[in-house]
Amino acid sequence: MKEETTARILRTLPREKAFYFFTSIGNYTGESAISFKEFMNKINEVSVKSLEFHLYRGDFEKWIAETLEDPELTSEIESLRNQNYSGTALKEQLYNILTKHYEKIISKF
Amino acid sequence: MKVKNSALTLDATDLEILEALQNDARQTYTAIGKRLGIAHSTVYDRIKRMEQYGVIEKYTAIIDTDKIGAKNITALMTVFTDPKESERVAEKLCEAPQVLEVYTSLSEELLIIAKVVAESQESLHTFIANSVAPLPGVLRIRTSIVTKKFKEARFSMVNDPKS
Numbered sequence: 437m438k439e440e441t442t443a444r445i446l447r448t449l450p451r452e453k454a455f456y457f458f459t460s461i462g463n464y465t466g467e468s469a470i471s472f473k474e475f476m477n478k479i480n481e482v483s484v485k486s487l488e489f490h491l492y493r494g495d496f497e498k499w500i501a502e503t504l505e506d507p508e509l510t511s512e513i514e515s516l517r518n519q520n521y522s523g524t525a526l527k528e529q530l531y532n533i534l535t536k537h538y539e540k541i542i543s544k545f
Numbered sequence: 546m547k548v549k550n551s552a553l554t555l556d557a558t559d560l561e562i563l564e565a566l567q568n569d570a571r572q573t574y575t576a577i578g579k580r581l582g583i584a585h586s587t588v589y590d591r592i593k594r595m596e597q598y599g600v601i602e603k604y605t606a607i608i609d610t611d612k613i614g615a616k617n618i619t620a621l622m623t624v625f626t627d628p629k630e631s632e633r634v635a636e637k638l639c640e641a642p643q644v645l646e647v648y649t650s651l652s653e654e655l656l657i658i659a660k661v662v663a664e665s666q667e668s669l670h671t672f673i674a675n676s677v678a679p680l681p682g683v684l685r686i687r688t689s690i691v692t693k694k695f696k697e698a699r700f701s702m703v704n705d706p707k708s
Contacts, residue, residue, distance in 0.1 A: 451679050451681070452679045454679065456674050456678040458670070458673075458674065458678075461666050461669060461670045461688065461690070462622060462669055462670055462673045462686060462687075462688025463686060463688055464674070464677075464678045464683070464686035465685060466625075466685035468678070
């Protein structure tokens with residue numbers, strides 16, 4: 437992965453491009469993430485309900501693809517979505533994917 | 546009963562004219578005058594005066610959206626805000642065409658209540674996620690989608706609780 441690509445994935449975003457965690461249509465939890473690192477950390481803080489809501493709507497993939505512009509992570513999340521995890525198992529799987537990916541890109545930076 | 550509006554004092558006849566207009570704003574001055582037992586010129590003068598003073602803001606049409614095939618959904622959105630930012634958040638909400646009404650309220654926390662319309666649940670969510678949640682000072686949002694409307698009316702002289 438090029439340094440430029442890594443820097444783009446790890447950059448701090450403007451507020452309007454942050455990821456906003458909801459639990460259902462129109463119900464915003466008050467949690468948001470303005471960077472990949474913050475997004476990864478928030479996965480452990482927000483409710484499982486919020487994670488299920490966003491994963492199965494494809495919101496995580498969309499944000500990672502369009503805002504972070506990270507196609508590799510996008511396909512990993514897509515793959516997770518197809519495994520139909522729920523509850524804490526989903527939270528653990530999602531967090532593992534994100535931390536592994538984060539460590540991988542950080543190590544090459 | 547007398548009502549004062551800035552420089553204009555409304556008497557019982559004015560209020561009766563307003564009530565008549567709220568029932569049917571297209572009726573003639575003659576019809577209103579006949580019903581109230583006053584000359585149509587008096588009705589005309591009083592209506593013009595109330596228009597000039599802004600007591601009567603405008604005449605509009607109430608449309609049954611179901612009958613024109615508009616498949617909109619309505620939601621009541623409660624926005625919890627940082628008290629320092631609530632005015633600004635309310636003003637920003639007022640700018641959005643999807644937002645029909647905006648109120649601030651103080652219960653345990655300062656909050657904004659807004660009535661929102663959208664074409665679908667998805668477009669409602671997109672609006673809230675992209676345009677409301679990112680506003681500085683928004684702490685969290687609770688949204689209730691309206692499933693059935695039992696009553697919707699504007700303030701009317703007829704249903705004024707004081708009368």
